[in-house]
Amino acid sequence: MYIIVIGCGRAGAEIAGRLARQEDSVVVIDRDKRAFTRLPDDFVGTTIVGPAIDDEVLQAAGIEQADAVIAVTYGDNSNLTAAQIAKQMFKVPRAIARVKDPVRAAVFAELGIETISSTDVVADAFSAVLAGRTDG
Amino acid sequence: MYIIVIGCGRAGAEIAGRLARQEDSVVVIDRDKRAFTRLPDDFVGTTIVGPAIDDEVLQAAGIEQADAVIAVTYGDNSNLTAAQIAKQMFKVPRAIARVKDPVRAAVFAELGIETISSTDVVADAFSAVLAGRTDG
Numbered sequence: 001m002y003i004i005v006i007g008c009g010r011a012g013a014e015i016a017g018r019l020a021r022q023e024d025s026v027v028v029i030d031r032d033k034r035a036f037t038r039l040p041d042d043f044v045g046t047t048i049v050g051p052a053i054d055d056e057v058l059q060a061a062g063i064e065q066a067d068a069v070i071a072v073t074y075g076d077n078s079n080l081t082a083a084q085i086a087k088q089m090f091k092v093p094r095a096i097a098r099v100k101d102p103v104r105a106a107v108f109a110e111l112g113i114e115t116i117s118s119t120d121v122v123a124d125a126f127s128a129v130l131a132g133r134t135d136g
Numbered sequence: 137m138y139i140i141v142i143g144c145g146r147a148g149a150e151i152a153g154r155l156a157r158q159e160d161s162v163v164v165i166d167r168d169k170r171a172f173t174r175l176p177d178d179f180v181g182t183t184i185v186g187p188a189i190d191d192e193v194l195q196a197a198g199i200e201q202a203d204a205v206i207a208v209t210y211g212d213n214s215n216l217t218a219a220q221i222a223k224q225m226f227k228v229p230r231a232i233a234r235v236k237d238p239v240r241a242a243v244f245a246e247l248g249i250e251t252i253s254s255t256d257v258v259a260d261a262f263s264a265v266l267a268g269r270t271d272g
């Protein structure tokens with residue numbers, strides 16, 4: 001798989017590291033080059049500095065060949081916009097946006113954009129731990 | 137169950153709402169009373185305004201009767217401190233802290249504090265969605 005990760009915060013760095021470890025081809029984009037220090041030491045992949053919602057940056061990242069785009073910047077709107085651009089302009093098969101606001105996540109899910117609500121997954125993890133599972 | 141939720145951000149509000157819905161007794165603490173507007177409309181429980189790491193506030197919240205404390209403020213250190221106070225000073229059976237930094241989460245897990253790494257659970261959710269499950 002050829003996967004572009006937009007945003008190299010903690011979640012982006014963790015996801016990029018996991019994908020690279022499972023032999024996916026990974027390109028990480030962030031507007032701040034210091035963000036790439038979060039990538040794990042064993043990371044093998046490409047990093048690009050630039051704004052994520054920029055055609056030239058996305059083309060440099062090889063978006064036309066990408067199998068998936070993962071949008072995990074700090075801003076819900078940035079992530080949703082990036083996912084829409086990937087899906088609609090560049091016909092990327094999968095575009096998944098991290099969204100903190102559960103209401104917004106629900107709205108965009110209805111519009112056909114794949115979203116992950118970080119609020120919901122964290123709440124799910126607490127529910128699982130409280131219910132007695134200790135692997136959370 | 138009698139559960140104290142410390143921090144009424146998005147995750148805290150979501151967790152408190154879920155617990156209240158399943159008939160747990162819930163007390164939510166936040167230092168900013170505006171945070172409680174995040175609670176769902178059907179929330180039934182107690183809210184207390186004050187700093188979370190304050191004995192008087194915790195006693196007002198009934199910490200001596202609590203079955204569990206969930207620490208989900210914005211700060212990793214605040215959450216870890218709150219969990220430690222609950223566990224060691226007030227002998228609360230379960231104290232679970234949300235931690236954003238996976239390295240810190242690992243260290244504190246080794247010290248016996250239950251932690252949930254929001255970075256890891258979000259990365260897990262992306263992995264699951266990419267692997268083809270669409271319930272994320």
